Amino acid sequence: MSIPALQTEKLTKRFDTEDVLRGIDLTIEPGQVVGLIGTNAAGKTTLIKCLLGLLRATTGSCSLLGEDSWNLSGATKARIGYVSQDFELLPWMTVQGMCDYTGAFYQMWHPQHVERLLGEWQLPRDKRVGALSVGQRQKLAVILAMGHQPELLMLDEPVASLDPFARRQFLQSLVQFTEAEQNTVLFSTHITSDLERIASHVAILRDGQLAWYGPLDTLKEGCKRLRIYRDKPLPPNFLVPGAIRYEMNGQRALVSVAHMNDDLRETIAQQWQADVQVEDLNLEEIFLEWTGSMDSPADEVLS
Numbered sequence: 001m002s003i004p005a006l007q008t009e010k011l012t013k014r015f016d017t018e019d020v021l022r023g024i025d026l027t028i029e030p031g032q033v034v035g036l037i038g039t040n041a042a043g044k045t046t047l048i049k050c051l052l053g054l055l056r057a058t059t060g061s062c063s064l065l066g067e068d069s070w071n072l073s074g075a076t077k078a079r080i081g082y083v084s085q086d087f088e089l090l091p092w093m094t095v096q097g098m099c100d101y102t103g104a105f106y107q108m109w110h111p112q113h114v115e116r117l118l119g120e121w122q123l124p125r126d127k128r129v130g131a132l133s134v135g136q137r138q139k140l141a142v143i144l145a146m147g148h149q150p151e152l153l154m155l156d157e158p159v160a161s162l163d164p165f166a167r168r169q170f171l172q173s174l175v176q177f178t179e180a181e182q183n184t185v186l187f188s189t190h191i192t193s194d195l196e197r198i199a200s201h202v203a204i205l206r207d208g209q210l211a212w213y214g215p216l217d218t219l220k221e222g223c224k225r226l227r228i229y230r231d232k233p234l235p236p237n238f239l240v241p242g243a244i245r246y247e248m249n250g251q252r253a254l255v256s257v258a259h260m261n262d263d264l265r266e267t268i269a270q271q272w273q274a275d276v277q278v279e280d281l282n283l284e285e286i287f288l289e290w291t292g293s294m295d296s297p298a299d300e301v302l303s
C-alpha cells in the first residue's frame with residue numbers, strides 16, 4: 001500500500017476554550033484532488049495548518065507524505081506547495097524579482113514553468129508586487145507555490161479574489177498539475193462549482209468533525225432529499241436511518257439522507273405508511289444540507 005499523502009488520526013485542536021477540531025480521522029491518498037468545504041470558522045484553515053505543521057495538534061496525530069507534520073524534514077517540505085489565506089509577498093520587488101527570490105530557496109526550481117504560468121496568467125513581470133491588484137497578487141502567490149513543481153499542493157481558498165476567467169485558468173493549471181498521477185491537491189473553497197469541476201474527493205467539516213469524506217461522485221449520487229407525506233401526523237419518534245437533516249411539520253417531512261437507495265425508500269414507506277418522493281440535489285444544496293446552514297424552510301417548502 002502506498003504512503004498516504006495526508007493523514008490524521010483522532011486529531012483535535014483547541015484554542016483557549018474553543019474546540020475547533022474534534023477528532024478528525026482523514027486519509028488522503030496520493031493522486032487525489034480533495035476539496036475541503038465547511039461554513040466559516042468550521043476549522044478548514046486550522047486543519048490545513050495542523051497538516052502542514054504550522055499549528056501543533058492538541059491531541060491525536062497528523063502526518064504529511066509519511067512524516068509527522070510537526071517534525072517535517074527539509075526534503076519533505078521541498079515536496080509541498082502552500083498558499084495561505086493571508087500570504088505575504090514583498091511589495092518592493094518586481095514580479096520577476098519575487099519569482100527569482102523564491103526560486104533561490106529551492107534546489108529544484110523550474111524557471112520555464114514559472115515563465116509559462118506568468119504568461120498564461122498575464123502577470124506583468126516588471127511591475128512591482130505592491131502595485132498589483134489583489135487578484136494579481138493571489139495569482140502570483142499560487143505561481144510561487146507551484147514553481148518547484150511540488151507533488152502536494154495545499155491551497156487555502158486560492159481563488160477567492162480571482163475573476164471567473166482567471167479562476168478557470170487556475171483550475172486548468174490544477175488539472176495539468178494532477179496529470180502527474182501521484183500529485184495530490186487539498187484545497188479549501190466556498191465555490192462549489194469549482195470543486196465540482198476538478199475535485200475527485202470532497203471533505204466536509206462540520207462542528208469540528210469530518211462529516212463526510214469520499215469521492216465526489218459518491219456524494220452526489222447518494223445524497224438526496226426525501227419529501228415525505230402521510231395522511232396522519234408523523235410521530236415524535238419519526239426517524240430515517242442515515243438522515244443528515246430533518247424538517248418536520250405535522251404530516252409532512254423533508255429529510256436529507258447521505259446514502260439513498262431503493263431499499264431505504266421502501267423501508268420508510270412501509271414503516272410509516274407514507275408517500276416518499278426522492279429529489280436530486282446539486283452540490284451547493286448538498287453542502288447546505290450537510291452544514292445545516294440552509295435557511296429554515298418556509299411552510300410552502302413543506303407543503
Ligand SMILES: Nc1ncnc2c1ncn2[C@@H]1O[C@H](COP(=O)(O)OP(=O)(O)OP(=O)(O)O)[C@@H](O)[C@H]1O
Binds near residue numbers: 042045046047
Ligand atoms: N490562532 C488562533 N487563536 C485562537 N482562535 C483561533 C486561531 N485560529 C483560528 N481560531 C478559531 O478557530 C475557528 C476556526 O477557524 P478557521 O480559520 O480554521 O476556520 P475556517 O473554516 O478556515 O473559516 P473561513 O471559511 O472563515 O476561512 C474560529 O472560531 C477561529 O476564531
